[in-house]
Amino acid sequence: KQEVTQIPAALSVPEGENLVLNCSFTDSAIYNLQWFRQDPGKGLTSLLLIQSSQREQTSGRLNASLDKSSGRSTLYIAASQPGDSATYLCAVRNSGNTPLVFGKGTRLSVIA
Amino acid sequence: ETGVTQSPTHLIKTRGQQVTLRCSSQSGHNTVSWYQQALGQGPQFIFQYYREEENGRGNFPPRFSGLQFPNYSSELNVNALELDDSALYLCASSPWGGGIGGYTFGSGTRLTVV
Numbered sequence: 001k002q003e004v005t006q007i008p009a010a011l012s013v014p015e016g017e018n019l020v021l022n023c024s025f026t027d028s029a030i031y032n033l034q035w036f037r038q039d040p041g042k043g044l045t046s047l048l049l050i051q052s053s054q055r056e057q058t059s060g061r062l063n064a065s066l067d068k069s070s071g072r073s074t075l076y077i078a079a080s081q082p083g084d085s086a087t088y089l090c091a092v093r094n095s096g097n098t099p100l101v102f103g104k105g106t107r108l109s110v111i112a
Numbered sequence: 113e114t115g116v117t118q119s120p121t122h123l124i125k126t127r128g129q130q131v132t133l134r135c136s137s138q139s140g141h142n143t144v145s146w147y148q149q150a151l152g153q154g155p156q157f158i159f160q161y162y163r164e165e166e167n168g169r170g171n172f173p174p175r176f177s178g179l180q181f182p183n184y185s186s187e188l189n190v191n192a193l194e195l196d197d198s199a200l201y202l203c204a205s206s207p208w209g210g211g212i213g214g215y216t217f218g219s220g221t222r223l224t225v226v
Contacts, residue, residue, distance in 0.1 A: 004154070034214050043118075043202060043219035044155075089154055097208070099145055099168060100215060102154030 002027045006090055006103035013080055014111050021075040021106045023090030028071045031096055035064050035075050036089040038105070044089065048075070080110045116218035118203050124224045125193050133188040133221045135203030141216065143167075144186040146178060147202040149220075155202055161186055162208055190223075198225045 003026045013019050023033070032051045036044040048057045048064040050073070056065040063076040077084060087107045091100040117136040125131050137144050143162045147155035157170035161180035175191040184205070190197055200222050204215040 032214060036217070041200070041220075041222065044204075044217040046214060046216065049214040091154075093214075097167070099157040099160055099170070100147075100155075100204075101157070102147075104152070104154045 002030075002092060002094055002101045004090060004092055004101050004103035006088075006106050008106060009104065010107040010109075012109040012111060015080060015082060017080050017110075018076070018078050019080055019108070021077070021088050021090075021108070023073040023075070023103055025071045025073075025092050025101075027094065028068050029094065030068065031093045031098070033064075033066055033073050033090065033092045034100065035062075035073075036091065038087045038089060040087075047088075077108075080108075082110045082112045084108060084110050116203055116205050116216050118201075118218035118221050120221060121219065122222045122224075124226060127193055127195060127225055129193050130189065130191045131193060131223060133190075133201050133203075133223070135186045135188070135205075135218060137184045137186070137203075137205035138216045141205035141207055142184050143206050143208050144180055144184065145204045145206070145215070146186070146188045147204065148172070149200040149202060151199075158188070193225045195225050198223060 007022045034049045035047045050066045061078040087105040089105045091102045145160040146158040149155040160168040164180045179187045200220045202220045203218045206215045
C-alpha cells in the first residue's frame, strides 16, 4: 500500500528565503507525482506534475525534483514571498487509472 | 476551457440526514474522482467514476455513493450523516489514464454535520 509522508508539517520563513519541502513515498513504482497548493478552506491548485520518466519540472520560482529509486521528491521555492503562504501537498499515482495518494501537507508561512 | 465546478460551496446538515454534492468536470475529461479532506489531513480517495460506472473505491462505507452522467458530471451522495463526515469534499477530473496534465480539482464543498 502506497504511503506518502511530507516533512516538515509546518514551516515559517522570512520573506526572500529559498526553501525546500520534502515528500517521500513507500512504493517507488509510481506513474507520476503531483505537487498542489491549497489555501485555507479552498480547493487544490496544481503546481507541478512530474511523470515517472522525468527527473524535474520547473515553473517560475518553483522547481520539483523526483528520485524514484529513493522514493523522494522535493519542491524548491526560490525567493519566497508572503503570497506563497499556503499548504503544499504532494500526491503520487501508481498507474494511469489509480487514484492519487496524498501526504498530509506542509503548512508554509512566509513572514514579511 | 472551463475548470471543475462544485456546488454548493458550503452546507450544514443534521446527523442522520442525507446530502448530495455536485461536480462538473473539466472540458475533455471523462473521469471524475471524489476525495474527502478532514481538517489538517490530506485528501482521502472515496471513489472514481468512468463511463458512468464506479471504477475504484477507497475505504468508505456503502452509505457513500455516487453517479456519473453522460456529460461526465457527477454527484456524491452520503446517507445517514455522521458527525465525522464533516469535511471538505473535493472533486477532481482527468482524462482516462491520467493524461499529461494529471488531475484538475474543484474548489470543494465544505460539509458541516451538527
